[in-house]
Amino acid sequence: MKAPSPMEFHRIAPDVKLGRDVRIFAFVNLYGCEIGDEVKIGAFVEIQKGVKIGDHCKISSHTFICEGVTIEPAVFIGHGVTFINDRYPRATNADGALQTEADWAPLPTLIRRGASIGSGATILGGITVGEHAIVGAGSVVTRDVPPHAVVAGNPASILCKHPTQIPK
Numbered sequence: 001m002k003a004p005s006p007m008e009f010h011r012i013a014p015d016v017k018l019g020r021d022v023r024i025f026a027f028v029n030l031y032g033c034e035i036g037d038e039v040k041i042g043a044f045v046e047i048q049k050g051v052k053i054g055d056h057c058k059i060s061s062h063t064f065i066c067e068g069v070t071i072e073p074a075v076f077i078g079h080g081v082t083f084i085n086d087r088y089p090r091a092t093n094a095d096g097a098l099q100t101e102a103d104w105a106p107l108p109t110l111i112r113r114g115a116s117i118g119s120g121a122t123i124l125g126g127i128t129v130g131e132h133a134i135v136g137a138g139s140v141v142t143r144d145v146p147p148h149a150v151v152a153g154n155p156a157s158i159l160c161k162h163p164t165q166i167p168k
Helices: none
Strands: 010-012 028-030 069-071 109-111 150-153 156-160
Touching: none
Parallel strands: 010 028, 069 109
Antiparallel strands: 150 156
């Protein structure tokens, strides 16, 4: 029996814009997004329409990046990171009908150049994570993170303001 082609385990829609030398692992779902040059996307990742990912990023396995997210170059996204784009999600409208895309607008989220998001973090919509900031594993980010800050916890709070002061 012939082994399946690795492409059999990707779902990459024709509207995806892939940069040069993008590495995509198995069981990835991409649609309507833009991926920069030399990006590495781990297994079991979904990246939705309208997402923009800059050059030289690493998106680790089991991560969900929803509509409204922009990730600048050289960003690290750990395993199992979840982005959220709606602060008040509902299945139905006031009349009981299922909501559609016309019923809400995604909140924009910006992850600035060189930031690192630790495994298992949840990033709420409508925030900015500053340049070279670090979000600790398992954190829930509910408000903007300043550049060069290290944040952790639920809700995430600032531990220090310069990467040279990262606690051991």
